[in-house]
Amino acid sequence: MDVLRVEGLKAFYIVESAGEQRAVKAVNDVSLSVRENEVLGIAGESGCGKSTLLKSLLGNIRPPLRHMGGKVTYLQGEREVDILSLGKEERQKLMWQHISYVPQGSLSVLNPVRRIGDTFRSFVGAHLEIKKEPGRFESLVKRHLEDLGLPVDTLKAYPHQLSGGMRQRVTIALATILKPRLILADEPSTALDVVVQRGVIQLLRDIQTEQRNTIVMVTHDMAIHANISDRVAIMYAGRIIEEAPVEQIFMKPLHPYTQYLIGSLPRIGDKSHRISAPGAPPSLVSLPPGCAFHPRCPQAKPICRQEIPALSLAAKEHRVACFLAAKEDADVDSTEAAGSR
Amino acid sequence: MPFLKRYLLPRIVQYLVVIFIGGTLVFIIPRLMPVDPVQQTLQRITIQGAFLDPRAIEQIRETLLELYGLKGSLMEQYFALWHRLLRGDFGPSYVQFPTPVMTLIKISLPWTVGLLVTTTVLSWTVGNILGGIAAYYSHRRWAQLMENVAMVIRPIPYYIIALALLLLLAYAVPIFPVTGGFSIGRSFVLSWGLVLDILKHAFLPALSLAIVGTATWFMTMRLLVSNLLAEDYIVYAQIAGVQDGEILYNYAIRNAMLPQVTGLTLSLGQIFGGALITETVFSYPGLGTLLYSSINSGDYNLMMGITLLSVVAIATGVLIMDLIYPFLDPRIRYE
Numbered sequence: 001m002d003v004l005r006v007e008g009l010k011a012f013y014i015v016e017s018a019g020e021q022r023a024v025k026a027v028n029d030v031s032l033s034v035r036e037n038e039v040l041g042i043a044g045e046s047g048c049g050k051s052t053l054l055k056s057l058l059g060n061i062r063p064p065l066r067h068m069g070g071k072v073t074y075l076q077g078e079r080e081v082d083i084l085s086l087g088k089e090e091r092q093k094l095m096w097q098h099i100s101y102v103p104q105g106s107l108s109v110l111n112p113v114r115r116i117g118d119t120f121r122s123f124v125g126a127h128l129e130i131k132k133e134p135g136r137f138e139s140l141v142k143r144h145l146e147d148l149g150l151p152v153d154t155l156k157a158y159p160h161q162l163s164g165g166m167r168q169r170v171t172i173a174l175a176t177i178l179k180p181r182l183i184l185a186d187e188p189s190t191a192l193d194v195v196v197q198r199g200v201i202q203l204l205r206d207i208q209t210e211q212r213n214t215i216v217m218v219t220h221d222m223a224i225h226a227n228i229s230d231r232v233a234i235m236y237a238g239r240i241i242e243e244a245p246v247e248q249i250f251m252k253p254l255h256p257y258t259q260y261l262i263g264s265l266p267r268i269g270d271k272s273h274r275i276s277a278p279g280a281p282p283s284l285v286s287l288p289p290g291c292a293f294h295p296r297c298p299q300a301k302p303i304c305r306q307e308i309p310a311l312s313l314a315a316k317e318h319r320v321a322c323f324l325a326a327k328e329d330a331d332v333d334s335t336e337a338a339g340s341r
Numbered sequence: 342m343p344f345l346k347r348y349l350l351p352r353i354v355q356y357l358v359v360i361f362i363g364g365t366l367v368f369i370i371p372r373l374m375p376v377d378p379v380q381q382t383l384q385r386i387t388i389q390g391a392f393l394d395p396r397a398i399e400q401i402r403e404t405l406l407e408l409y410g411l412k413g414s415l416m417e418q419y420f421a422l423w424h425r426l427l428r429g430d431f432g433p434s435y436v437q438f439p440t441p442v443m444t445l446i447k448i449s450l451p452w453t454v455g456l457l458v459t460t461t462v463l464s465w466t467v468g469n470i471l472g473g474i475a476a477y478y479s480h481r482r483w484a485q486l487m488e489n490v491a492m493v494i495r496p497i498p499y500y501i502i503a504l505a506l507l508l509l510l511a512y513a514v515p516i517f518p519v520t521g522g523f524s525i526g527r528s529f530v531l532s533w534g535l536v537l538d539i540l541k542h543a544f545l546p547a548l549s550l551a552i553v554g555t556a557t558w559f560m561t562m563r564l565l566v567s568n569l570l571a572e573d574y575i576v577y578a579q580i581a582g583v584q585d586g587e588i589l590y591n592y593a594i595r596n597a598m599l600p601q602v603t604g605l606t607l608s609l610g611q612i613f614g615g616a617l618i619t620e621t622v623f624s625y626p627g628l629g630t631l632l633y634s635s636i637n638s639g640d641y642n643l644m645m646g647i648t649l650l651s652v653v654a655i656a657t658g659v660l661i662m663d664l665i666y667p668f669l670d671p672r673i674r675y676e
Contacts, residue, residue, distance in 0.1 A: 060580050092582030101580055108573035112672060113595050122591065126583045158671040 002075065003182060003214050004034040004057070009070035011056045014063075024284045026052035028238035029070070031311070034182075039208065039215040041229030041246070043222060043261075045281060049238040050218045051104070054186050057216065058101055059083040059091050074099065074182070096127050100180035102172055102204075104187040109171060110159035116170055117141070117155030123174055144177045147210070148203060165196035169203055176207050183208075183215045189224060201228055222265055226250060231317075234258050237282055237292035240311060244318040254314055254325035256297050291322070299324055349664075356660045363652030367645045368422055372415070376639030378435045379405045409435055409642070422645075431646035436638045442646035445631060450613075452522050453620070453627035456543055457612040460550040465605050468558025473594045475559070476566035477585070488563060494556040503549040503622045510545060517545050520624035546623045550616060558601070565597035572596075599670050603662055610658030614651035 008031055013024035026049040034040045044050050052065065061067050061084070072083050076098050083091060083099075095101075103109045111119055120141050124130060130137040145152050150169055159167060168188060175183060188204065189197040205228055208215055217229060225232050225246060233243040234255065242255040253259045260277035279296040282288055288295055294304040303323050311321040382405055387393060393401075406412045410421055410432055425432055431442035475484040494502075511519045518524070522542050523535075569575060575592050583592075615629030624630065628647055635643035667673045 058580055060576070095580065095582040101577075103573065103577055105573060109577040111574045111578070111592050111596070113599075113670060114591060115671075118591070122578070122583050122587050123581050126581065126587070160672050 001036045002033040003036050004075070004216070005071075005073045006030055006032050006057070007071045007073070009053075009056060009072060010068035011052055011061060012066055012068050013052075014066050022285050023068075025238045025287060026065070026284055027056055028287075030235075030238075030240055031070075032233055032240060032243065034214055034216055037208075037212055037214055038230045039205075039217055039228050041225040041232040042216065042218045042235060043220060043225055043232055044235035045220060047281060047284070048235045049284070050220070050235055051186055053235070054101075054184055054216070054218050056084070057184055058095075058099070059086065076181075092126070096123065096175075096180060097178045098180055099182045099184065100175040100178070102175045102183060102185040102188045104190060107159060107164070107167060110167065112159055114158075115155065116157055116159065116162075120155065120174060120177065124177060127178060141177065145173060148173050148176075148207070163196075165192055165199060168192060168196075168200050172200065172203055172207070176211065176213075179211050179213070181213050183213055185215060185217045185219075187219050188217070190219065190221070197224070204228065222250075222261065234261065237287060238284055239292065239321065241293070241322070242318075242320045243311070244315075244320075248315070248318050252315075252318075254318065254320040255293075255322045256299060256324070257293050352660060352663050356656050359656045359659075360649075360653055363656070364423070364426065364649055365419075367648045367652070368419055371639070371641045371644050374639065378409060378639040378641055379411065381639050382435065382438075408433070408438070411641075426649070431649070432642040434635075434643045435640045436635070436643070442642050445643060446628070446646055446650065449615075449626060449628045449631045452625060453615045453629065454612060456547055456625065456627060457550070457616060458609070460547050460554060461605070461608050461612065464551045464554030465558050465601070465608070468555040469562045469594070469598070469601055471555075472559040472562025473566045473589060473597065476563040476570065477589045477593060479563075479567060487559070491556040491559045491563075494552060495560055497553070499549055499553040500618045500622055502552055503546070503619055506545050506549050507622070518542050522626040543625075546616070546619050546625050550619055558604075561604070562597060562601060565600065566593045569593050569596055599666075602669060603666075606658040606662040607655065610655030611651065613654035614647065 008029055009027055010025075010029055011027040013026055015022050015024060028049070030049075030053060032040075042050050042053065055061065055065065056067065057072055059072070067084055074081050074083060074094070076094065081094065083094065086094070110116070121130070121137060124137055124140065128136075128140075130140075141155065142152055145154065148169070150166075150173060154162065154166065154170060162170065168191075172188065175185075183204075185204065189200045192200060201224055204215065204217075207213075215228075217224070219225065229246050231244065232246050232249045233240045234249070234257065235241070236257050242249070242253065242258045244254075249258065250262055253262045257277060260275070264274050264276040266274065277296050278298075282292055282295065288305075290303075290305040290307055291297070291300075291309055294300040297304065301323065307323075309321045309323050311319050314320045314325055379402055383398065383402065386401070387398075410425075411418060413421075429443075431446075433439045434442050434445055437445065471487060475487045478484045479488075507519065511517050518541060522539065524538050524542075570593065575588060578588050578592055613628065615627050615632055617629040617633055619625070620627045620629030621633050628650075632644065632647045634640075635647065
């Protein structure tokens, strides 16, 4: 069952310079669906539109970002809600109890002049009636922190008194206290060292096992995807170019970009030289015609320069937006189909 | 006690150094002015036409130098100054000789403090609250209207506003008295009539200061809060559905308050220098008027007294600020 469905979503940053309007096409015709109780990873290099996609999923679209088309539909119980067409109040009601968010950069997301406990109080107080029931908030927070294995004393601390890893755990605790069905996480472990990263990712995974919710995890770090994601979608220049179960992405990437991405990862015992994609990602203001990757693609064909490849099924649960791969895979598909028969 | 040694002690030393330097400057600067107080007094005597024997004039000059504390080399005068100051004695006023400077200040101080503490606190409070609200709801029409009004008022020099108010409310429509702090000849027995009289006289000076003060605090607060609105912790709280009132008060204003509180303590310290121009325009019997007349007549002691009072008040304000700041901003610790 799909708990979140994105259809043809377009979100552009409209910037004006010297009287000329230009559109930065950060999210350009993205469609994807997220199933209940899975971890969907979204990967891609800096500036490919990952964070903007997440902002749009949260309905947090404010100038200069603008919604240019498409729908973001959440399944809440039996009801389907398009978050981008909701009013502010209704969207706020949906937040934290149904959809929650773990942001990037945990130092700057906590109010520096208030204690952690006060931040919990204002976040919980926005959704639950806690003023009339003394003790309800205290016991809720205490139980939640204990469940996550965080010291209750943290509530008395100010953000700057905590370590980076602790702060990130606190934001995760803050995001999950109302047991949301969906957690959207934006680079939750990026600013941390590897050892702490592991703890933070483990914490998210434990919460997911415990609360049985769905996670959409945005990070450029493929190791984290290998660790936690069930499926991975690769973004390039504002579009999803490949989407497959995590083993498929690592073992049998189809898009040339994904192949470079996976090929550049270090492997234990393999000392051969790693090759990354040549060149740099295109500017989102003036995208090349056709497939946005063609200027960097060694196998580019004439059609790649003219038409934008659609994201189409290449194998079971494996979608890719590439003229080369789709063709190759039609064969693979038929042989696979023949083999299974 | 690490608190005493590492936090309080350095600040008290700094406090004393500031006052010492202030006192020294206050000693030097008036002596660089082209006005000689002894010459001024002599002129006042001779201008009345009395013939004086040059020897007598010389004698009077000697006596005056002695009385004014201007005898001896600059060094000797300087040490004599600190000797007096440490006993809390600013010396006699030259113009209103032999009234001590302290007495003159004591007469003027309540007028200035009453006027300026009220207007400063009032305009600070109103300006900050309105500025915060206007920044948070900056897309609303009423917020933009408030901003435009403040933007027009703020750059107007306050003596222009003072003059405009005088013309309007004291001359054209004479509701308020033109000058002074009280009706001439009124006896100072505490009564409702006296209070009303004083309030009536203080109203226009207060209004002119409050208008500009409010607009200034409004503009700074609006700028501070509108910069804060892009901060991650505010955006995060908004995404999480925290109510606007809570974000405005506990997130935006709480953080924007930090520099504003510093501004308030400094302004409160500055009160002890008087509101020179406003008080002069309204002939208000405060420290500003006193300072103005002391500069005109080369009254070193009075000038020094008022200026030094102001130096001490601002330095004290900064010291108090340093001591309470860690309570306002948890990131600063007593170290």
